[in-house]
Amino acid sequence: MFSALRRWRRRRQADRMSVSAAQWEQVEQSLPFLAWRPAEDRPMLRRMALEFLAEKQVHGARGLAISDEMLLSIALQACLPVLHIGLDAYADWVGIVVYPGDFVIPRSIVDDAGVTHEYHDEVLGEAWEGGPVLLSWFDGNDAPAGINVVIHEFAHKLDMGNGEVDGYPALPADMPPAAWAAAFKPAYDDFCRRVDDGEDTALDPYGAEHPSEFFAVMSEAFFETPRLLRGEYPAVYAQLSRYYRQDPAAFEPETGNGP
Incomplete structure (x- = not known):
């Protein structure tokens, strides 16, 4: 019952969103691996991206302003893995935090002797079980080559679907x-x-x-x-x-x- 209500609300919110064809194309051109997808995938992916944004909350960290283009880019990449699985695979959390470039997460580990060691881990992204996805955002040529932070972190979210990462x-x-x-x-x-x-x-x-x-x-x-x-x-x-x-x-x- 609650799943059906959530889907209805998600669809209703997405129906109220308006994105021009030019805006979609601009964002998709920045994601070249979408260019050779089957033609029938494009409208499905766009619709799913809107429904994704209807129920997720995206916030910028360190003063990063989140533009519409950034929202659409994150949503398209996040939805690509679940295009034929369904958005319910992402149903147990709502938050996405976007950092301008890489960021540092304080961590601590306990060694075999019981001693706690604290350190700072520089990362590009992180997915928290039951919590938000943290993503780094790079402009233009600053992006690390050969790495897709969004797909990587959302794959971790799917990995959490069986209770273990x-x-x-x-x-x-x-x-x-x-x-x-x-x-x-x-x-x-x-x-x-x-x-x-x-x-x-x-x-x-x-x-x-x-x-x-x-x-x-x-x-x-x-x-x-x-x-x-x-x-x-x-x-x-x-x-x-x-x-x-x-x-x-x-x-x-x-x-x-x-x-």
Whole structure:
């Protein structure tokens, strides 16, 4: 009952929003991986982006003013992974905080001797379980190459769907967890080995930090450089294709990355 009411309110709010075709196109041109998506995806993605903005609260940190273009860009990227899953995958939180560039989060860890160590961690984004998504925003050429902060952090939100941030999101009934593990675990082990050996990997080496980061980095590649991911780890690509219910490698131009 409450889910149905939430969806109704979300649709009603989105109906009241007005975005011109020129404004959509301007934002989409800044996200080149949207250009080769199937034509039928565009109106679906735009509509979902409006419904996303209808129920999320986006705030700028450190005096950052949030423009309409920024809102649309974040919404389009956040909705791309759930285009065929549904916005209810993001239903348990509302807040998005956007920082001008990278930012620092104070952390503390307790070592084996019981001693607490405090430090400051410089990050590009962070997703909190049951809480907000923190994102960095860069203008123009200042953006870090080969990294999609929005898709990465929203992949973490999906990962949290099963209660743990472990690289295993809540899978649909037709996806056996054993098949997911059979694809991801050997790929993660191989990737960690390659990174540890000092290889200059085409995929972001940050994926070797933890299985959850591997899932998030592979999700970035799935949407931005799918042919590259399919060439590097075809079994991972196949599982992500089933999970996201999309096959972006089938549409990426052959001049793109990978076979």
